[in-house]
Amino acid sequence: MSEQSRPPRKPGKPYRRPQKDPVRLLAFEALRAVDERDAYANLVLPPLLRKAREKEGPDAFDARDAALATELVYGTLRRQGTYDAVIAECVDRPLREVDPPVLDVLSLGAHQLLGTRIPTHAAVSASVDLARVVLGDGRAKFVNAVLRKIAQHDLDGWLERVAPPYDEDPEDHLAVVHSHPRWVVSALWDSLGGGRAGIEDLLEADNERPEVTLVARPGRATTEELLREDSAMPGRWSPYAVRLTEGGEPGAVDAVREGRAGVQDEGSQLVALALANAPLDGPDRAWLDGCAGPGGKAALLAALAAGRGAVLLASEKQPHRAGLVAKALHGNPGPYQVIAADGTRPPWRPGSFDRVLMDVPCTGLGALRRRPEARWRRRPDDLENFAPLQRALLRTALESVRVGGVVGYATCSPHLAETRAVVADVLKQYGDAADLIDARPMLEGVPALGEGPDIQLWPHLHGTDAMYLALIRRTA
Ligand SMILES: C[S@@+](CC[C@H](N)C(=O)[O-])C[C@H]1O[C@@H](n2cnc3c(N)ncnc32)[C@H](O)[C@@H]1O
Numbered sequence: 001m002s003e004q005s006r007p008p009r010k011p012g013k014p015y016r017r018p019q020k021d022p023v024r025l026l027a028f029e030a031l032r033a034v035d036e037r038d039a040y041a042n043l044v045l046p047p048l049l050r051k052a053r054e055k056e057g058p059d060a061f062d063a064r065d066a067a068l069a070t071e072l073v074y075g076t077l078r079r080q081g082t083y084d085a086v087i088a089e090c091v092d093r094p095l096r097e098v099d100p101p102v103l104d105v106l107s108l109g110a111h112q113l114l115g116t117r118i119p120t121h122a123a124v125s126a127s128v129d130l131a132r133v134v135l136g137d138g139r140a141k142f143v144n145a146v147l148r149k150i151a152q153h154d155l156d157g158w159l160e161r162v163a164p165p166y167d168e169d170p171e172d173h174l175a176v177v178h179s180h181p182r183w184v185v186s187a188l189w190d191s192l193g194g195g196r197a198g199i200e201d202l203l204e205a206d207n208e209r210p211e212v213t214l215v216a217r218p219g220r221a222t223t224e225e226l227l228r229e230d231s232a233m234p235g236r237w238s239p240y241a242v243r244l245t246e247g248g249e250p251g252a253v254d255a256v257r258e259g260r261a262g263v264q265d266e267g268s269q270l271v272a273l274a275l276a277n278a279p280l281d282g283p284d285r286a287w288l289d290g291c292a293g294p295g296g297k298a299a300l301l302a303a304l305a306a307g308r309g310a311v312l313l314a315s316e317k318q319p320h321r322a323g324l325v326a327k328a329l330h331g332n333p334g335p336y337q338v339i340a341a342d343g344t345r346p347p348w349r350p351g352s353f354d355r356v357l358m359d360v361p362c363t364g365l366g367a368l369r370r371r372p373e374a375r376w377r378r379r380p381d382d383l384e385n386f387a388p389l390q391r392a393l394l395r396t397a398l399e400s401v402r403v404g405g406v407v408g409y410a411t412c413s414p415h416l417a418e419t420r421a422v423v424a425d426v427l428k429q430y431g432d433a434a435d436l437i438d439a440r441p442m443l444e445g446v447p448a449l450g451e452g453p454d455i456q457l458w459p460h461l462h463g464t465d466a467m468y469l470a471l472i473r474r475t476a
Contacts, residue, residue: 018132018140023065024108026052027072028134031104034077034373041073041372076111077372078207081179082155083110085162090149102139105131109147114155124151170196178203183380184365188466191414191456198460205459206368206375212244213266214253215296217303219333220260229253236463237446238269240300259331264296267366267412267457267464272300274442274455275357275408278471282404287312288353290343290397291360293321295328297410298338301357306334310355313348315341344392346400354405358397360390362411362418366466369459383417390418394426398434398474406437407472414456414466423454423470432476439471 026048033039049069052061076083087106088095095103109127112118118126124147131140153161163176171189175182180203189199216223218240226232226242235241241264244250255261287305292298293316302312314329314336316322322340329336341347343358363382368375390411397407411418427434438453450456454470 018129019126020133021126021129022052022056022061023069023072024126024130025133026069027076027108028101028104028130030069030073031076031108032101035100035104038377041077042370045070045073071116072108072111074209074372075115076107077376079111079115079179080107080376081181082159082162082176083107083114083179085176086110086114086150086158087146089158089162090146099139102131102135102143105135105143106146109143110150113147113150114158120151124148166196174199174203179207180368180375181378184368184375184378187365187415187417191416191419192458201460202458208369208459210265210369210459210465211463212248212250212263213269214242214244214250214256214261215264215269215300216240216242216255216261217299217332219303219307220331221255225255226253226261235266235269237443238266238273240273241266241269259328262296262299262328264300265367265465265467267462267467268296269300270443270446270455270457270464271359271408271410271467271469272297272304272357274439274469274471275355275406276301276304277442278355278406278408278437278439278473280354280404280406282354282402284308284354285310286353286355288348288356288397288400289314290346290356290358290393290400292316292325292338293318295325297357297359298325299328299332302329302332302334302336305336306332309334312336313353314338315343315346315348317342343396344389346396348400350399351402353400354402355408356397356401356405357408357410358393359408359410359412360386360393360418360422362386362390362413363415365413365415366457366468367412369465383415386418387422390422391426394422395429398426398430398472401474403474403476405474407434407474409470409472411468412465414458414468419456419468419470420454423472427472433474434472435475437471437473439469442471 030044030048033044034041049066112123127147128140128144131143159177164172166173171182171185174185192198192202214226216226223242231244231246233243233245250256250263287310289298289301292314298314305312314325316325319340322338326338363378364374394409401407409423436453439455440449440452448461457464457467
């Protein structure tokens with residue numbers, strides 16, 4: 001072809017090398033790990049942050065970069081349901097046909113556009129640069145086109161377009177607006193009861209990052225000591241709780257490093273306290289935690305037991321988790337024992353304990369604030385898988401406690417199939433031999449514990465995980 005016969009060249013844009021942005025690259029890597037390897041964001045992030053700091057140096061990747069990377073990962077995962085609905089409106093094929101790495105770049109971009117104050121042009125150009133680095137130029141064009149469509153409206157504008165009206169389908173509306181699977185919205189609402197305002201507050205509380213809460217283990221540390229830390233505030237309900245209101249780095253707190261204090265949600269503290277506060281006739285010497293791993297409640301119970309001259313047996317099925325319990329209890333001021341044992345085939349004698357905690361394995365739907373990806377992983381089938389184990393462990397607890405003693409059945413899920421249904425089923429088999437007792441007076445000063453006799457805590461009402469506790473006395 002001669003020079004003259006060539007079609008005139010379009011004035012192309014000068015080639016610009018994509019900016020390698022360590023924050024977005026790290027966020028993308030974390031999302032891929034969560035997606036591809038079923039990793040947990042809270043476990044994947046710390047090593048990635050460490051690696052980035054080492055590679056880039058502390059000046060090029062500082063605390064603000066780490067905070068932004070963390071927020072991008074957590075925010076994108078939490079709001080995934082909403083962002084998927086928006087992205088689906090902007091691509092011309094079903095989302096399942098979009099390559100997962102492309103979808104991750106789009107979701108990260110959608111979060112920057114709709115869920116942060118990052119200016120639109122910066123959010124789009126950072127996402128397109130990321131796409132060029134991790135996906136290649138061709139797919140970066142697709143990312144650019146989709147993000148430009150997303151940038152045409154703000155979050156409220158998109159929600160009006162993609163969420164079905166509340167009056168037509170309240171659960172679907174809430175699922176899209178507050179980014180929860182529909183079945184989780186239904187389950188939480190069934191347990192919470194009430195109207196629209198309460199469930200909306202709860203779902204939004206699930207989308208907030210929880211404060212870091214410490215427990216001063218009685219006899220080993222004091223709240224006064226912990227309150228000397230920067231941004232520390234007293235707990236709302238537990239006399240042993242201290243909140244680090246600006247995130248805080250618990251590893252930097254001496255008492256935590258020395259095991260005299262720990263990181264523990266106030267809801268978990270309240271569960272242990274309520275069991276310890278239940279009145280008993282007769283001896284109060286032998287306490288059991290039958291599902292103790294990793295040991296948060298066991299450490300508080302052991303410290304409380306020590307103050308009363310009682311001994312805690314902490315039992316956990318998985319040996320490596322039993323090891324974590326041993327670590328959490330190390331240095332306890334009174335005697336205790338840690339064993340690895342299957343709670344459905346207990347090695348201890350029946351009726352040998354005065355207080356028993358059974359904090360059973362569950363779906364964790366009460367701790368969605370902590371695990372941003374958990375809501376998308378859980379399936380309704382999980383409930384059926386846990387059901388027989390939860391019943392068996394509660395039966396063990398009732399067999400392990402002496403007549404007159406008290407069992408605490410706890411879950412970090414408010415799902416009625418894991419809470420009241422389990423307790424009601426098992427108590428039916430015991431007839432007059434076991435009775436629910438009103439747990440609410442055991443937590444004096446804590447409001448809104450439900451209509452009783454059991455206790456249900458809520459993130460939007462108490463600032464805690466949605467822990468459930470039923471207290472049951474063995475009567476015969
Ligand atoms: C919800 S976690 C307990 C949390 C713990 N109480 C704490 O506060 O740190 C449930 C624990 O039960 C353990 N587990 C599961 N099946 C068990 C069984 N059959 N017997 C005893 N423990 C079991 C799990 O490994 C898990 O560590």
